[in-house]
Amino acid sequence: MKYINLESVGSTLTKDLKVFPIDISEEPKTSSEADEMMGVHIYDLDNEWFENLSSDDLNSFFNFLEEVNKGNMVMSVYNEWKRNIWSHWEDVNNCYMNLEDMPGFEGTWKELGSL
16 A cells, blocks of 8 residues: 545545645645645644544554555654554644554553553
C-alpha cells in the first residue's frame, strides 16, 4: 500500500509520511498553496489536524504508519508519540478508545501499574 485517504481531514498520507490534500484539481495560485501541494511531513502537522481525524481515520493512520515503516522505527519513541497524539485526540473529542487493544500496546497498563 503506497497511500491512504483520510477523508475526515481531506488528506492523503503517502508511504513517505507526507500529507497532501485529497482534492488537488486546481493549480495553486499562491506560493503557500504551492508549498501545500508539495506535502507536509507528519511530524510537521499541528494538533488541529490530528484532532479532526475521525476515530476510524485515527486507527487507519496509525495502522498505515506501522505497516509502511515496519522495522524502520524506534518503537519506544514511536509509541510515546502515538500515545501522546491518541490521548490528546481522546480528550479533545471526548471519545475514549482502548489504545491497549492496538497492536504494540498489549500489557501497557500492567507495566505502568507496576511502577
